[in-house]
Amino acid sequence: MNIFKQLIKSLYSPKDIALFRFQGIGKTILYIFFLTLIAIIPNVSYFSSAIIxxxxxxxxxxxxxxxxxxxxxxxxxxxxxxxxxxxxxxxxIIFDSTGDITLDELEVSNGLALLKNDFVLVAGGNIDTYSYSLFTDMILTKKDISSLVKSMESLLPIILPILVLTIYIFTAGIKFLEVTILALFGLVLKNIMNLKLQYRHMWRMAAYSVTLPTIFFTIMAALQTPVPNGFLINWFVSTIILYLALKEIPKPKTN
Incomplete structure (x- = not known):
């Protein structure tokens, strides 16, 4: 079964997820990288567009x-x-040298703000703040900032791929950690259910069990729709899917 069919099957079929426990570890690792690539598309798209x-x-x-x-x-x-x-x-774009606007009062989806003490970049609702205290040994003027922005524009073909690659690697690391933790919890479930499975089987199954919540939150990110308690929902759904997949595994016969 190719990786695209595995993605579709993992959205609705715990039985297929249970069968995936027999496949090679390399294919499972490739699947996690593929799932990560899909997951970052909305954020990378909004982030790149916001920068440009x-x-x-x-x-x-x-x-x-x-x-x-x-x-x-x-x-x-x-x-x-x-x-x-x-x-x-x-x-x-917000310019405020008076100190009237604070970080808590910024209500923009994409933009930047030059505030009294901070430079703020907002991309897709995500806020990154940089204090001017980082430049205590420098004096920056309007002309300096204009030259810096012009230089950044010429470097975009280099900067954007590096940023996208950084986001991808970081997100993949988080996804691998998520799968590893879910697989450890799966060991507890399989002991409760009296199933003879090894950790390697649990890890493979956990990799496919995170598919549904990952795709769901990717769609929500594309729609720029926040999901309350998203962290808890992600873990709850992944655990339920893994549990349903474990139920599809035949229990060992007892004499």
Whole structure:
């Protein structure tokens, strides 16, 4: 059975998941990498789009919409008396040297903010914050930032693949850890159910048991729809599927 059929079968058939325990470990590892690749598509898409649109919007906004400013001693200073908010191509740029806007008050899906003490990048609702205190030995001006943004734009063909690869490797590591923990819990279940299985069998079955929640959360990410208690739902569904797969395994005959 090819990897695509395995993906479909793993969405609804605990019986097939139980049969997958006999396949080679290499194919199971390949399946986890394949599942990881599917899982990161929405986040990578939004992240890449946000970076590309953000750099272009930032370049235009810095040159035309933001006053002269300076970042020194961990603070942003300018002559602007109130915050500035600009929208361009579904990308929001906020400039606030007054300190009126805090991190908790940012409500944007994609954008960046130059706040009093922090630089904030928002991609697909995920917020990354960088304190200006990292540049205590430097003085940055509007001209410096504009030059930096222009340099980043020219490096995008190099930066984006590296970022995507980093996200993929990190996510794959998390997925392997998830499968390993689920397989350990599966050992407890198989002992309770009196099944003669080894850890290698449990690990293979666990790899396919995470398929349904992974695809579900991938779809939710593509729709940009948050799922309350997603962590608990993920583990609950994976465990139930693994349990149903274990029930499909015949118990050893007793004399």
């Amino acid at each position: 649109n953000g750099i272009e919007a930032t370049q235009n906004t810095i040159n035309e919409g933001i006053p002269e400013f300076e970042i020194s001693n961990g603070e942003l200073t300018s002559d602007q008396a109130e915050p500035i908010t600009m929208e361009q191509d579904n990308f929001t």
